[in-house]
Ligand SMILES: [Zn+2]
């Protein structure tokens with residue numbers, strides 16, 4: 465299932481579990497804790513005293529959305545939810561919670577690297593903790609209340625779950641060079657929001673108006689947002705009609721009474737030949753544009769690369785929207801020379817989007833890491849088409865974290881002043 469579905473399901477179960485007075489700390493485990501784009505089952509760990517375990521398990525299997533109980537033991541149970549999804553819960557005492565959390569968060573590749581590292585230092589790892597392997601002494605297991613203590617015991621920096629993928633995180637933790645990754649609270653704005661303003665677009669319109677969206681932006685404590693509807697359809701409009709529509713939108717934005725600065729933007733189609741679906745004369749009425757591919761996804765690599773490079777050359781472009789065009793379990797990524805595209809974007813100070821739309825999550829995490837290593841700017845965008853979807857930003861931040869992005873890699877963590885400078889306003 466897609467990350468946001470698993471995440472919100474898990475939040476509901478957590479909320480429910482907290483109603484039981486014997487439940488202490490509660491955490492998700494596995495791929496969900498690592499915020500992987502697609503998730504298998506929902507796994508949870510709860511701190512509870514052994515003699516309360518039975519009560520906690522009973523509470524869990526009584527979760528209202530349960531259609532059947534697949535397994536039930538003294539400290540563990542599995543339920544099947546109405547949509548057919550599985551949820552697993554383990555109860556563990558406080559003293560061993562950290563070790564268990566570490567063990568069941570994975571990934572498999574990370575845990576293999578951890579085991580190899582531990583072995584070199586004469587330790588072995590298990591869900592119960594760290595065992596000393598020195599032959600002269602009696603065997604003893606160190607258990608840990610927190611993961612931080614677990615990693616510290618091994619001489620490692622704590623590793624955020626999102627980057628526990630068995631790349632170089634263990635080596636980096638040894639050197640103490642795991643960076644502080646970007647966090648949701650660092651986000652100061654959203655450049656990709658579709659409003660219901662009738663710009664007579666080529667694709668779908670958003671469902672909420674400027675006022676609702678700016679109110680939400682205020683609630684999220686943003687400093688700025690951009691209304692980035694799809695460009696007006698070219699077949700139905702003359703150049704002057706398009707300019708008039710954009711001017712009308714600009715006027716409507718000016719009338720807004722809000723503490724949030726609202727930019728006038730559009731998400732403009734990159735046409736198959738690399739030209740943009742917007743007349744040049746309209747550009748000066750916009751603060752910036754996002755450019756995206758919305759059709760003709762199958763092209764040979766060379767032509768696709770040329771197409772994107774040509775589109776990037778328009779001076780008003782500031783964001784390359786959902787760069788790979790993938791739709792999780794529906795559409796493959798486009799084929800293009802990403803090294804060339806990343807180089808060109810960097811040269812032009814154009815941000816690569818991390819589109820937080822649940823089945824996009826595009827750029828994908830592995831490509832975010834490439835972009836970060838290359839020094840590219842990234843923009844985490846909700847691509848919201850309705851006010852509540854502005855909260856999807858969280859999933860974009862997770863993708864950024866999985867790609868090792870730091871606060872300063874993400875353009876929309878900047879102050880309004882810096883953003884205005886970046887937009888040449
Ligand atoms: Zn789009």
Ligand SMILES: [Zn+2]
Nearest residue numbers: 656658731847
């Ligand atoms: Zn969009």
